[in-house]
Amino acid sequence: MSIDLNTTEPAPVAPEPSSPNTTQVPPARPAKVKKPLNVVGLVALIAAALGFIFACIPGALIIGWILLPIAFVLALVSLFLKGKGKWMGITALIVSIVGTVVGVSVFLAVVASSVDDAFGSGGTTVVEPSDGAGADAKATENKPADDAETRKNPYPIGSVIESDDWRVVINSVTLASTDWFSPATSSIRHRPRARSTSL
Numbered sequence: 349m350s351i352d353l354n355t356t357e358p359a360p361v362a363p364e365p366s367s368p369n370t371t372q373v374p375p376a377r378p379a380k381v382k383k384p385l386n387v388v389g390l391v392a393l394i395a396a397a398l399g400f401i402f403a404c405i406p407g408a409l410i411i412g413w414i415l416l417p418i419a420f421v422l423a424l425v426s427l428f429l430k431g432k433g434k435w436m437g438i439t440a441l442i443v444s445i446v447g448t449v450v451g452v453s454v455f456l457a458v459v460a461s462s463v464d465d466a467f468g469s470g471g472t473t474v475v476e477p478s479d480g481a482g483a484d485a486k487a488t489e490n491k492p493a494d495d496a497e498t499r500k501n502p503y504p505i506g507s508v509i510e511s512d513d514w515r516v517v518i519n520s521v522t523l524a525s526t527d528w529f530s531p532a533t534s535s536i537r538h539r540p541r542a543r544s545t546s547l
Contacts, residue, residue, distance in 0.1 A: 389426035506519070
């Protein structure tokens with residue numbers, strides 16, 4: 349092993365003595381640069397908020413269903429813009445996803461309610477008068493219309509058939525009323541003559 353002593357290292361330099369009039373200033377920190385406004389994120393956030401609101405209103409669901417996908421796409425675009433703030437894009441993305449879930453829930457509730465109204469019994473009831481009572485007497489029997497009477501066994505006179513939207517009182521009957529219909533009615537002309545109609 350050999351050591352080369354011919355190389356000389358520079359001698360350490362002593363710091364210059366500071367004069368009493370000189371003060372040391374720490375190096376200046378770089379100024380915090382504010383990121384510019386993310387306009388795409390702002391538009392996405394506004395569209396997501398409006399879409400969420402409209403998705404909660406049954407009559408305006410379609411507007412929410414249009415705005416929420418637009419907000420979702422704009423939020424994704426705003427997240428990939430360089431040098432822009434990301435918080436509005438993230439918020440718009442979350443609001444658009446939650447708004448879509450809420451919108452689907454409201455839509456299913458509206459459809460379920462509509463199906464129930466369309467195919468439900470509708471609350472139609474029949475109130476028959478008591479025995480020996482006329483049409484003006486107080487009704488005593490209240491039964492659902494599901495136990496419907498037939499043509500051979502009709503409801504008695506004075507029965508009240510009603511629903512939430514309408515009310516019918518059977519107050520008279522006309523037997524053999526086939527002659528009452530006009531012969532010009534096409535649906536009557538095709539009926540066999542042996543039948544009779546009661547009103």
